[in-house]
Amino acid sequence: MKLPEDVRQALVRRFQSKHREWLIGDAGESLWPLEVALGAPTEQAALRQVDGVRAWVSAWQGWQGVGILSWCDRRWKALGVQRLPEKLALRGPEDVAMWIGESARWERAQSRYRALIARWPVLAQQLPRYFDVLADYSDADYQRLTEMLDWIASHPNSNLYPRQMPVSGLDSKWLDGRKGLLTDLMAAIQEDSSSDLDFYQRCGLKAPPLLVRMRVLDQSLRAHVGGVGDITAPVDDLAGISWPVSHVFIVENLQTGLAMSDMPGAVVFMRLGYNVDVLARLPWLARARCIYWGDLDTHGFAILHRARSYIPELQSVLMDEETLLRHKALWVDEAAQHSAAELTLLTKDEQQLYRDLKQQRWGQNVRLEQERIDWTTAWNVLQGSLA
Structure with missing residues (x-):
């Protein structure tokens, strides 16, 4: 026997699984009206729970919600004729949305969906994936989204920087969180x-x-760039420098790179993360010995793996089991480990350590940040790598 609250919970689940299909409309017409059986009991079942049946009937007698409630008569030997709620029929998604308190979101999503496919019919199958965007964007955000789609569709090869687009309220923060959405819809x-x-x-x-x-x-290398020792520049500008760099260090933490003192023939890149592949655009780097030092965690090894696909001779330092275990007191948790089971461009020892981290050999999501490693030890290793 389903009480009104039981029906509501069932409709919540139904809405969660079907609302994107319902938005398209045509695909869901055969489902309506949606009938929900209320579980009218047999006489034997009713005799075992008379009070429960009375409460169930009373709940539906007082119900004043959305939908068409159908009743049926049961002629029972012991209890006589009983009028029982049999089923509830819902005419469409609007009824379901009203039942579960989603009316405003459903109406907003449906209205915006219709407006967008009227403008671009080819979006009919793609837009339901973004139901939450249609339902929850503020009016300002929705207008900005539609204006961007309209402008880009009308100017497919503008070659402008994004902030140059004449769209009201467009800023970098707004855009950065929506690049995937815009890419998908424009495709x-x-x-x-x-x-x-x-x-x-x-x-x-x-x-x-x-x-x-x-x-x-x-110092002699700094002379090639006007004596400047700390440079932030487009990678293509750095590619044009002609200088005798013999050692290139790549570190993940900014302060680690800032702590490094002068070393003959050396430069250090900081905080590249997974953008490490840009170094392949530096022709002078191919003539240098390249050394990578990242965090001792799964993403540190993933970045090393990615870098080696562009710099095959890249060597790692301080990314070994001994270093990890020696600094156990400084371990922290890696929020989410890299998904790959293996990284084929790691050395045998690196791969084993990566596998041990993935298999939680020393604990859950163990991570040693590179800046936590004893600096005297680290600096000696870095200087030794020049040999």
């Missing part, structure tokens, strides 16, 4: 299913130059 509007275009390529926009931060650890 649908352009009817191009290829997935190898990033946001800028898909929208015909100019990507801001990727800035990298590099310290020059040799």
Whole structure:
């Protein structure tokens, strides 16, 4: 026997699983009206729970919600004729949404869905994936989204920087969180299913130059760049420098790189993360010995793996089991480990340590941040790598 609250909970689950299909409309018409059986008991079942049946009938007698409630008569030997609630029929998604308190979200999503497919019919199948966007965006955010789609569709090869687009209220913070959404919707509007275009390529926009931060650890090398020792510049500008760099260090933590003193023939790159592949665009780097020092966690090894696909001879330092175990008191948790089971470009020892971290050999999501390693020890290792 389903009470009104039982029906509401069932409809919540139904809405969660079906609301995207319902938004399309045509695919769901055969489902309506949606009938929910209320579980009328047999006479034997009713005799075992007379009070429960009375409470169930009373709940539906006092119910004044949405839908068509059907009743049935049961002629029972011991209890006589009983009028029982049999089923509830809901005419469409609007009824379901009203039942579960989602009316405002449903109406807003449906209205925006209809407006967008009227403008771009090719979005009909793609938009339901973004039901929450349609339902929950503020009016200002929704208008900004539609204006961007309209402008980009009308200017597919503008070659402007994103902030140059004449869209009211557009700022970098707003855009950064919506690049995936815009890329996906523009691909649908352009009817191009290829997935190898990033946001800028898909929208015909100019990507801001990727800035990298590099310290020059040799006075003679600094002379090649006007005596400047700490440089943040587009990687293509750094590629044009002609100088005799013999050692390139790549570290993840900014302060680790800032702590490094002068070393002959050396430069250090800081905080590249997974953008480490940009170093492949530096022709002078191919003539240098390259050394990577990252965090001792799964993402540190994943970045090393990625870097080696561009710099095959890249060596790692201080990313070994001995270093990890010697600093056990300084371990922290890695929020989320890298997903790969193996990273093929690691050495045998690196791969084993990566596997041990993944298999929780020493505890849950063990992580040693590189800046926690004893600096005297670390500096000696870094200097020794020049030999």
